[in-house]
Amino acid sequence: MIEGPGTGWLTLLQKELLRFWKVSFQTIAAPVLTALLYLLIFSHVLESRVAVFDGRVAYTAFLVPGLVMMSVLQNAFANASSSLIQSKITGNLIFVLLPPLSPLDMYAAYVLGAMVRGLVVGAGVFIVTLLLVPGSLTIAHPLFALAFAVLGSAILGTLGVIAGISADKFDELAAFQNFLIMPLTFLSGVFYSIHSLPPFWQALSHFNPFFYMIDGFRYGFFGLSDVAPFYSLALVAAAAIILAATALLMLARGWKLRH
Amino acid sequence: MSASAVEAIGVERRFGSVQALAGVTLEVAQGEFFGLLGPNGAGKTTLISILAGLVRADRGSVKVLGHDVATDYRAARRSLGVVPQELVFDPFFSVRETLRIQSGYFGLRHNDEWIDELLHHLDLTAKANANMRSLSGGMKRRVLVGQALVHKPPVIVLDEPTAGVDVELRQSLWSFIRKLNRDGHTIILTTHYLEEAEALCGRIAMMKAGRIVALDSTQNLLSRFAGVTVRVSAARIPVTWAAKLLRREGNVHYLGLDSYADLEQLLAAFRVEHIAIDELALAETDLEQVFLRIMSGTETTDDAPPLVTVPEAP
Numbered sequence: 001m002i003e004g005p006g007t008g009w010l011t012l013l014q015k016e017l018l019r020f021w022k023v024s025f026q027t028i029a030a031p032v033l034t035a036l037l038y039l040l041i042f043s044h045v046l047e048s049r050v051a052v053f054d055g056r057v058a059y060t061a062f063l064v065p066g067l068v069m070m071s072v073l074q075n076a077f078a079n080a081s082s083s084l085i086q087s088k089i090t091g092n093l094i095f096v097l098l099p100p101l102s103p104l105d106m107y108a109a110y111v112l113g114a115m116v117r118g119l120v121v122g123a124g125v126f127i128v129t130l131l132l133v134p135g136s137l138t139i140a141h142p143l144f145a146l147a148f149a150v151l152g153s154a155i156l157g158t159l160g161v162i163a164g165i166s167a168d169k170f171d172e173l174a175a176f177q178n179f180l181i182m183p184l185t186f187l188s189g190v191f192y193s194i195h196s197l198p199p200f201w202q203a204l205s206h207f208n209p210f211f212y213m214i215d216g217f218r219y220g221f222f223g224l225s226d227v228a229p230f231y232s233l234a235l236v237a238a239a240a241i242i243l244a245a246t247a248l249l250m251l252a253r254g255w256k257l258r259h
Numbered sequence: 260m261s262a263s264a265v266e267a268i269g270v271e272r273r274f275g276s277v278q279a280l281a282g283v284t285l286e287v288a289q290g291e292f293f294g295l296l297g298p299n300g301a302g303k304t305t306l307i308s309i310l311a312g313l314v315r316a317d318r319g320s321v322k323v324l325g326h327d328v329a330t331d332y333r334a335a336r337r338s339l340g341v342v343p344q345e346l347v348f349d350p351f352f353s354v355r356e357t358l359r360i361q362s363g364y365f366g367l368r369h370n371d372e373w374i375d376e377l378l379h380h381l382d383l384t385a386k387a388n389a390n391m392r393s394l395s396g397g398m399k400r401r402v403l404v405g406q407a408l409v410h411k412p413p414v415i416v417l418d419e420p421t422a423g424v425d426v427e428l429r430q431s432l433w434s435f436i437r438k439l440n441r442d443g444h445t446i447i448l449t450t451h452y453l454e455e456a457e458a459l460c461g462r463i464a465m466m467k468a469g470r471i472v473a474l475d476s477t478q479n480l481l482s483r484f485a486g487v488t489v490r491v492s493a494a495r496i497p498v499t500w501a502a503k504l505l506r507r508e509g510n511v512h513y514l515g516l517d518s519y520a521d522l523e524q525l526l527a528a529f530r531v532e533h534i535a536i537d538e539l540a541l542a543e544t545d546l547e548q549v550f551l552r553i554m555s556g557t558e559t560t561d562d563a564p565p566l567v568t569v570p571e572a573p
Contacts, residue, residue: 011363099364
């Protein structure tokens with residue numbers, strides 16, 4: 001037996017990765033296909049009708065980063081939340097609660113697992129779209145794109161942890177997903193530039209944290225954005241820190257996990 | 260002096276309006292085979308959950324090998340192996356993966372030698388690579404035992420470990436647990452099979468309504484309540500003997516007598532009151548009789564406080 005520092009949380013991370021990898025058809029292939037369907041349908045219908053960034057970017061090209069980021073966000077959320085709720089409902093969360101894992105160990109493992117799933121699906125969507133619509137995309141600032149993808153997946157992974165801990169039943173988690181995550185994603189500018197919206201909706205979009213993730217990520221590709229990218233980056237980083245602190249507090253208190 | 264395996268002082272816990280634990284004080288020495296008995300709802304599982312860090316005490320402290328379960332939880336949990344009561348498993352993994360992962364959670368890698376030994380003792384070697392979903396209930400239970408032992412904990416807690424395990428496997432499971440106890444592991448057991456507790460445990464605590472109502476060596480408990488239990492099938496029992504009634508199931512009455520000498524008077528009372536006896540049987544005191552007497556409240560330890568002295572380790 002070899003006892004190593006960090007083995008505990010690394011094992012939990014490994015378990016989280018194995019969990020989705022063993023059902024990768026459902027957890028990776030399916031969301032990639034969904035994103036592709038969006039791309040095919042929306043680009044076919046809207047390519048010649050929607051102008052984005054004053055016509056400086058083709059609609060299909062505009063759509064690709066949005067879909068990639070949407071896949072990153074949704075899958076990061078799904079991974080952490082479904083893992084936790086399944087373990088809670090089947091009762092096997094006890095295997096994680098009995099060992100000497102600290103709140104930070106648990107947080108790091110669940111969120112990193114969620115980030116990997118989100119980023120793998122996002123990369124899958126990106127690669128397949130490159131094959132389907134070759135030459136449509138440039139990457140102006142790859143580090144920006146990467147930073148937003150990493151922070152966005154961390155935020156949604158953390159939201160997944162919070163939702164997974166809070167929910168007692170699958171339908172409570174579904175409500176969280178359908179009434180919060182989905183509307184915020186769809187209204188964040190995945191499919192359109194908020195400049196095409198009426199002023200009221202444009203102003204409202206600025207209160208949607210997801211908008212900054214998508215807009216900043218898109219800046220990484222085109223060097224164009226609705227708001228200044230550093231402003232988005234600061235906002236997104238702040239959101240990540242606040243949510244991480246919330247999730248860590250929940251884990252440290254043992255809320256809904258340790259009675 | 261080395262620390263006690265488990266030390267609980269004044270542990271209280273309330274769930275809503277239910278006082279699950281109402282001040283439990285308990286000490287288990289290293290190397291003991293200790294039984295925790297009581298009816299459903301007595302607070303056994305709550306006590307074990309607090310010990311394992313799954314539930315927090317409202318008041319009082321619990322230590323495992325001197326490590327407080329709240330403030331020094333890493334050391335406490337590393338010292339403890341718990342077999343939970345619920346039959347839980349992770350359907351994504353095989354038996355070996357399950358044990359490897361559990362080992363990793365405790366910070367141990369390359370633990371396959373011990374995992375192989377566990378698989379052998381738990382009669383799971385042939386199922387090592389089978390998915391958890393495909394196992395029978397008894398096999399899943401044994402994997403739970405394996406998961407609790409994977410980090411070789413000095414203190415092992417088994418919460419109803421033999422429920423759903425057939426007789427033959429129960430025997431092999433017990434001989435394995437006995438071996439662990441001989442090797443120096445402290446065993447704390449809750450079980451509904453009182454004959455198991457009587458055969459295995461050196462000392463027993465009985466719980467009722469969140470309190471410990473008896474705590475003594477198994478031998479002392481048996482001799483303290485030495486006596487005869489009479490099982491009588493009759494429409495009723497003589498009114499003068501109502502105080503001796505331990506339990507009633509329809510027409511069947513269980514009466515606790517101090518000795519065989521009382522039997523004659525009992526039968527005389529039946530005659531005097533003209534009560535027909537359909538059937539009558541006698542039983543020597545075993546743990547079940549002791550349990551029934553304590554739980555029915557005919558014998559309480561209020562006047563004779565439970566022994567909380569720590570016996571010599573075997």
